[in-house]
């Protein structure tokens with residue numbers, strides 16, 4: 001059984017993951033409006049990944065006899081000044097999410113909740129990838145500049161991203 005404290009903390013994280021999906025869909029919409037449909041594809045798939053993260057927590061709470069409670073999702077920004085600004089924010093956002101996951105691990109350890117600690121290790125590893133991917137694209141955009149041939153090369157590359165659902169335990 002999950003402690004009430006852990007249940008509340010994971011519910012908050014479910015909200016944060018759904019907010020991430022919302023943020024990335026908003027970014028997809030903005031960037032597609034600039035003509036960069038490949039970037040849009042990348043963000044739409046990123047949004048699907050975030051929903052999958054939320055569902056992973058959802059299943060875990062249920063499995064441990066807890067209760068998932070949905071709360072209001074904040075509205076994300078709707079405009080950015082450039083593709084680079086979008087990736088600066090993506091990278092910053094993923095760093096913030098890493099901090100949230102680390103706090104959950106801290107709580108699990110404080111409560112000697114080894115099951116939650118174990119489940120959270122998947123997210124610890126996932127965040128290394130999330131940060132690295134966002135930073136990688138950000139660096140490339142910086143390198144080629146935001147106009148001209150280079151940005152369309154990256155756009156074509158990002159158009160190829162497909163959604164692979166993470167393994168679902170529980």
Ligand code: FEO
Pocket residue numbers: 017020049050053094097130
């Ligand atoms: Fe759910 Fe992008 O971390």
